[in-house]
Amino acid sequence: MMTDTPRLELIDVHKSFGPKVVLNGLNLALSQGESVVVIGGSGTGKSVMLKCILGLLHPDQGRIRIDGEDTVDLRGTERERILTKFGMLFQSAALFDSLTVWENVAFGLIEGAGMEREAARIIAIDKLAKVGMGEDMAEADPAGLSGGMRKRVGLARAIATEPDIIFFDEPTTGLDPIMGDIINNLITECVQDLGATTLTISHDMSSARTIADRVAMLYGGKIIWAGGVDEIDNCGNDFVDQFIHGREDGPFALEVT
Amino acid sequence: MSNPLAAVGRIFLSFLATVGRLSMFTGRSLSAVVTPPFYWRLCLQQMMTIGYYSLPVVGMTALFTGAVLALQIYLGSARFGAESAVPNIVVVGLTRELGPVLAGLMLGGRVGAAIAAELGTMKVTEQLDALITLQTNPFRYLVVPRLVAATITTPILVLIADIIGVMGGYLVGIHRLDFNSAVYLKNTFDFLEAMDVTSGLVKAAVFGFLIALMGCYHGFNSKGGAQGVGKATTDAVVSSLILILISNYFVTEAFFSQ
Numbered sequence: 001m002m003t004d005t006p007r008l009e010l011i012d013v014h015k016s017f018g019p020k021v022v023l024n025g026l027n028l029a030l031s032q033g034e035s036v037v038v039i040g041g042s043g044t045g046k047s048v049m050l051k052c053i054l055g056l057l058h059p060d061q062g063r064i065r066i067d068g069e070d071t072v073d074l075r076g077t078e079r080e081r082i083l084t085k086f087g088m089l090f091q092s093a094a095l096f097d098s099l100t101v102w103e104n105v106a107f108g109l110i111e112g113a114g115m116e117r118e119a120a121r122i123i124a125i126d127k128l129a130k131v132g133m134g135e136d137m138a139e140a141d142p143a144g145l146s147g148g149m150r151k152r153v154g155l156a157r158a159i160a161t162e163p164d165i166i167f168f169d170e171p172t173t174g175l176d177p178i179m180g181d182i183i184n185n186l187i188t189e190c191v192q193d194l195g196a197t198t199l200t201i202s203h204d205m206s207s208a209r210t211i212a213d214r215v216a217m218l219y220g221g222k223i224i225w226a227g228g229v230d231e232i233d234n235c236g237n238d239f240v241d242q243f244i245h246g247r248e249d250g251p252f253a254l255e256v257t
Numbered sequence: 258m259s260n261p262l263a264a265v266g267r268i269f270l271s272f273l274a275t276v277g278r279l280s281m282f283t284g285r286s287l288s289a290v291v292t293p294p295f296y297w298r299l300c301l302q303q304m305m306t307i308g309y310y311s312l313p314v315v316g317m318t319a320l321f322t323g324a325v326l327a328l329q330i331y332l333g334s335a336r337f338g339a340e341s342a343v344p345n346i347v348v349v350g351l352t353r354e355l356g357p358v359l360a361g362l363m364l365g366g367r368v369g370a371a372i373a374a375e376l377g378t379m380k381v382t383e384q385l386d387a388l389i390t391l392q393t394n395p396f397r398y399l400v401v402p403r404l405v406a407a408t409i410t411t412p413i414l415v416l417i418a419d420i421i422g423v424m425g426g427y428l429v430g431i432h433r434l435d436f437n438s439a440v441y442l443k444n445t446f447d448f449l450e451a452m453d454v455t456s457g458l459v460k461a462a463v464f465g466f467l468i469a470l471m472g473c474y475h476g477f478n479s480k481g482g483a484q485g486v487g488k489a490t491t492d493a494v495v496s497s498l499i500l501i502l503i504s505n506y507f508v509t510e511a512f513f514s515q
């Protein structure tokens with residue numbers, strides 16, 4: 001059945017940098033309209049996982065299927081065709097500092113979709129309003145923004161083209177609790193109103209509980225636990241338990257590398 | 258510690274790897290030049306930054322070089338009574354050699370460093386990755402405008418440098434060396450051949466291309482944080498200056514045998 005095809009599927013993905021093994025047989029599948037939050041310690045390869053899916057990094061081994069299509073070896077225009085389905089908020093926001101705030105948000109509309117600048121500007125202002133940024137910020141220079149503001153501009157850029165699949169790499173890190181809540185609602189809205197499938201990376205458990213349908217935990221290069229957000233408190237997995245309560249004692253050894 | 262031959266071998270292999278990577282980079286850049294889309298606006302913007310803003314530096318260099326040439330050549334030629342050759346030797350020296358080479362070296366420092374630092378920062382702050390996810394090819398969007406702009410504007414800059422340099426020589430000639438103004442100009446232009454100027458401009462185009470290529474290549478390949486960008490910038494400048502001096506010989510040789 002077509003409807004059973006996951007939107008996004010990672011099968012046995014491996015990725016190493018030199019001798020350092022980061023992903024070691026990772027499996028994960030997202031179905032249409034699902035919101036999955038991946039949690040995991042710092043440096044476990046969460047951002048690397050997203051970059052492998054987008055083709056920014058090439059996995060050493062394994063399959064990545066998007067709407068059933070194998071994408072690992074796609075390049076050039078084929079890769080660009082796949083990327084039109086995606087929106088991405090980078091952990092560092094990665095704003096173009098040669099462009100103004102609104103030009104950053106409108107970039108995918110103008111360069112990717114070939115929209116007129118005037119029309120794209122209107123959409124960009126609207127998306128900026130959604131992340132709590134007024135029209136007066138539109139002409140600002142990204143270099144002059146605070147970390148949290150940069151993140152919100154990055155978020156507006158990720159959703160500007162209303163893509164089918166949206167990745168949020170730590171969307172609420174660096175935001176105050178109220179703004180964090182606004183962003184959580186925005187992500188939920190993307191799923192509900194646009195029917196987008198989202199994959200969010202977060203350290204913030206309260207945010208994860210708000211936006212996730214499912215939570216997956218990455219450890220040792222693999223997903224060691226995945227389940228519904230309501231199961232997370234009684235999952236019976238010591239790693240997850242330690243992580244969500246932020247305890248110092250537990251199965252996570254303090255690894256010195 | 259181990260076999261010195263093995264060390265030599267390793268260096269040689271890493272050299273070959275660099276040559277390979279650079280050739281691939283050049284190939285991808287050139288194929289991006291000839292396939293659409295072409296970003297006109299960005300290219301014009303780069304022509305302003307590379308060309309227009311380099312005018313003061315290049316102009317100053319040319320003015321004083323022309324002036325010094327006139328003095329030195331006068332000293333040399335006076336020893337066998339050939340002072341009247343000063344204007345001609347100044348203009349040939351400038352157009353064939355010193356105009357393009359000195360302008361190239363100045364631009365290598367100014368433009369090569371700026372390109373490497375900008376693109377290197379974009380690389381380490383994931384802006385290149387962001388470009389790709391927004392379905393924009395970084396070669397077309399960043400490399401091509403810089404390559405095209407540098408290749409076009411460097412010859413224009415060098416032509417202006419030639420004129421300013423001759424002017425520098427002229428000023429010294431008539432004020433310091435007691436040349437007659439009309440005679441100086443006549444001797445400058447009577448023996449000047451089109452090939453003197455053309456070969457200099459061809460050199461300039463080659464140098465401009467190499468400067469932008471080195472800036473882009475090292476910027477795109479920078480690693481790590483601020484330190485990586487600093488290293489990329491240094492590498493871009495050093496490698497473009499060396500390539501300018503090497504290619505200068507070969508372009509000269511190509512025009513020499515004609």
Ligand SMILES: Nc1ncnc2c1ncn2[C@@H]1O[C@H](COP(=O)(O)OP(=O)(O)OP(=O)(O)O)[C@@H](O)[C@H]1O
Pocket residue numbers: 017022040041042043044045046047048049091
């Ligand atoms: N381009 C790269 N080259 C070499 N090593 C890399 C590269 N990118 C990531 N790594 C390494 O891979 C590991 C995982 O990095 P990653 O950025 O995915 O961590 P993360 O799970 O996102 O952590 P955080 O929560 O701190 O963002 C790290 O040890 C990092 O040093």
Ligand SMILES: [Mg+2]
Pocket residue numbers: 046047048091169
């Ligand atoms: Mg990360």
